[in-house]
Amino acid sequence: MVVKVVGHPNLDGVKHEIRNEFRFHWKLSQRQCPHILDVCGRSVRPRELDPQLGYLYMSWAPYGSLYDLLRKLQDDPKQVDHRKQLPEPYLWHIFRALVEGLYVCQTGLTVAKDQPARDTKIKNLDLPKAPGWRPIVNPDIKLPNVVLAQPLQGYYPAYKAIKMIDFGLAFDDNRYSNEAAKTARGNIGTPGKHNLEQYSPLPMLPTYYNERIDIRSNIFNVGLIMISLMEGRNRTSQQGTSTTVARVKHDDTYDRANRPRLSELLYKTKIGIKRWEKAYDDVSGAPGEVPERWTWTFDDEEFMIGDAAPTHWPGPARKRR
Numbered sequence: 522m523v524v525k526v527v528g529h530p531n532l533d534g535v536k537h538e539i540r541n542e543f544r545f546h547w548k549l550s551q552r553q554c555p556h557i558l559d560v561c562g563r564s565v566r567p568r569e570l571d572p573q574l575g576y577l578y579m580s581w582a583p584y585g586s587l588y589d590l591l592r593k594l595q596d597d598p599k600q601v602d603h604r605k606q607l608p609e610p611y612l613w614h615i616f617r618a619l620v621e622g623l624y625v626c627q628t629g630l631t632v633a634k635d636q637p638a639r640d641t642k643i644k645n646l647d648l649p650k651a652p653g654w655r656p657i658v659n660p661d662i663k664l665p666n667v668v669l670a671q672p673l674q675g676y677y678p679a680y681k682a683i684k685m686i687d688f689g690l691a692f693d694d695n696r697y698s699n700e701a702a703k704t705a706r707g708n709i710g711t712p713g714k715h716n717l718e719q720y721s722p723l724p725m726l727p728t729y730y731n732e733r734i735d736i737r738s739n740i741f742n743v744g745l746i747m748i749s750l751m752e753g754r755n756r757t758s759q760q761g762t763s764t765t766v767a768r769v770k771h772d773d774t775y776d777r778a779n780r781p782r783l784s785e786l787l788y789k790t791k792i793g794i795k796r797w798e799k800a801y802d803d804v805s806g807a808p809g810e811v812p813e814r815w816t817w818t819f820d821d822e823e824f825m826i827g828d829a830a831p832t833h834w835p836g837p838a839r840k841r842r
Contacts, residue, residue: 522561525577527689532565532573538689539563539575545657545691546577552651554625555673556618558582558684584669584681584819587615587746591664594753606753608815610797610804611680615750617790618683619667619743624783627736629654632787634676640788645736648783655693658735659685660710660719662742664749669819672808679804679811681819698733709734713757716741718777720758729777737780 527542529535543563550559559580567573594607607615617634624632629651650656662685669681690710697703697719709719718732749756781789798804804811 523579523581525579527575527577528572529575530571530573532567535573535575536565539565539577542687542689542691543577545659545688545693546579546686548629549625549657549685549688552625552629552631554621554631555676556622556683556685557625558668558670558686579686580670582668582670582684582686586665586669587667587683587750588664588755590669590817591749591753591755607750607817610794610815611817612747612750613790613794613797614677614680615667615683616743616747616786617794619662619685619746620783620786620790622683622685623736623739623743624648624787626657626659626739627783628656635791637784637788637791641784643782643784645783656736657688657691657693658739659688659691660697660734660738660742661687661690661714662739662746663711663714664746664755667746677805679806679808679816681817695733695735698731700730703730703734714742714745715758716777732777736783737777740780740783740786741777 527535527539529538540563543560546557546560549557561578561580563575563577565573565575590607621632624630627645627650628648630649666685666687668684668686670684671682672678672680673682697706697709703709703719709715716738717726717729719734719738720729745756745758794804802812802815804815808816
């Protein structure tokens with residue numbers, strides 16, 4: 522188990538923040554999606570002095586985050602500068618996991634690994650939903666908020682499982698649907714990870730001022746994660762902003778309405794890894810069976826939960842008698 526600590530200048534504030542984050546994280550973790558880290562509980566313990574602290578209890582993901590993975594990639598002496606990349610099958614694996622995470626946020630449903638059988642071309646808003654489900658939007662999807670856990674049983678076990686975390690800014694009430702709501706809130710999410718409709722202060726394109734922040738915004742966030750991993754550097758949405766804005770103004774293909782649909786992404790990530798395997802190698806085997814060049818080596822934890830303490834650890838100091 523891992524404990525996330527949330528701080529706030531006053532007790533009412535921390536109660537609200539921890540309650541909001543737990544509510545959305547709990548709803549998602551109850552859907553049994555393998556790409557949402559399980560949350561177990563929450564608590565607030567009042568302190569005499571501020572800040573007040575709230576606690577969120579989650580399952581342990583022992584291999585860090587995608588941000589940590591990217592930093593290791595950049596620091597790897599075996600990588601030549603222009604080839605700082607993760608193996609392509611691992612990129613497909615990560616991409617599929619993130620899209621499945623978005624799918625459960627939007628629908629409250631999980632999707633089998635071998636589905637969909639074809640691109641159904643269903644619009645995001647028309648996807649079937651669990652009874653009573655209200656789509657959850659998380660405007661803070663980014664590299665540090667995706668963690669790496671033990672491999673999934675029976676599904677590409679040579680690769681660490683991808684899990685989404687941090688739903689502190691999530692909402693299900695369409696609260697950022699116009700310029701006034703966005704301006705009143707101020708910064709929504711993490712600067713540098715915003716899409717055009719999420720920028721604060723608002724972008725140069727007035728047409729995006731009253732575009733709601735919804736599943737299409739989250740699809741952009743996932744795309745930014747993937748391009749960062751593909752290029753081996755932490756890309757921000759501000760990089761090349763003036764060029765991007767110019768293109769959006771004059772090229773209909775950049776319209777947010779043309780962002781990929783979830784149904785399209787589910788299908789393409791399913792067939793993407795299969796086509797890669799057909800062309801190159803089978804990577805569905807257990808660790809040790811898949812060639813090292815197609816995987817990523819993680820350092821073992823020095824002190825795995827349930828194992829004995831390493832022999833080189835000094836242990837607690839003993840009092841002299």
